[in-house]
Amino acid sequence: MPAPNYTQHLPPGAKVAVAMSGGVDSSTAAALLVEQGYDVFGIMLRLWSEPGREHANRCCTPDAMALAKRIAAQLDIPFYAIDAKDVFHDKVVQYFLDGYTQGVTPNPCLVCNRHIRWEFLLNRALTLGADYMATGHYAQTIRIPGEPVKLLQGIDPKKDQSYVLGALDQAQLQHAIFPVGGYTKPEIRTMAEKFQLPAARIKDSQDLCFLAGTDYPSFLGRHAPQTADPGPIVTTGGEQLGEHQGLAFYTIGQRKGLGIAHSEPLYVLAKQADSNTLVVGTADELGQSALTAGNANWVSGRPESAPFQAMVKIRYTAGLVPGLVTPLDDEHFAVQFDQPVRDITPGQAAVAYHGSEVILSGIIQKAQGKQPQPYQAIRLVK
């Protein structure tokens, strides 16, 4: 069994709040911390749900809440439920709706981690006397006294979640513990069995919790009906192939759902908000070589000023690709990739790594290079 890295330089017996969800990872995290002798308590968010659909919210159904409470009781730790409905709606759901309304593809999980879990919830945990807060994220930290806390990828490359934590700052990381990040998912499941946690066999969570079991287009339809604005689907040559139902329902690189029969698969190359046009093309037209990002977060708290080579991830489930990162100003940076990269999508995060260490995170504002030629959208169909 690998050494539990997360205990590095943690005071023995420290008081640790565990953000619980009722799932395997956070439950095992809590059990591990209890086993390590920390003074543990459980804490869980009550998040916003669509009125009338509360039972379908995957993050915090009454069932999940009851399960987490039961696990806490089994571990013999206190458990607190924290209401975060309003702040979650204001920060996350609104961000989600605004992003799609503006024509980008937002990642609400990033915002939730930054503003809900690691701000709102962390503050509650500290108020409740905690020294640290733990979550079930597959990520790792390194604490060396006198140095910034480092954020590392989880050991399990298939489960690594450091990408969604790249927006955390030092004030947050100082208090962060990721007990499961030093283990693989199978190891965690095995431990959950060993601890006899009822969550051991529960399927991993997925999809956006607040969508209430529906798909996001129908959620947009209910909460941002103005996004249902049909317009032309055209090729880079300007030929119209069909009609889209609203740019918000598509994202860069998307293949399914275009409804266009063609001799080969077509993918979304670009969304042109000004002309309400969806630009599509073949697989070999995908791929761009550079991006610029905003909302820069230097994890160490110490921004670089010179360009540097790094491995960069442009969406949650993507490989690391090499590129040159160039800081532009306090808020912005650019990345020039060594090779063209598919599906660089405004609204998603670009996260730069040195080895397994997260250096820098930002929100992609635009992709550049090998961009489809600008053209005038022309209606050619009858």
Added chain:
RNA sequence: UGGGGCGUGGUGCAACGGCAGCACACCGGACUUUGAAUUCGUUGAUCCUGGUUCGAAUCCAGGCGCCCCGG
């Protein structure tokens, strides 16, 4: 109202007279704490009526529909 061409799943195309196949789309599953991607799989068709033939998407006749030329 002369000539020529074409009618096959939702779309675009294949099939020497011999089990109607492919691509795209659609639908479903897997994967995934975002949207996607990827992957596995299921549906689904010979314009109509006759004729020739052991056997017709294929050959013949007629009908219906569409396209091009008739500068």
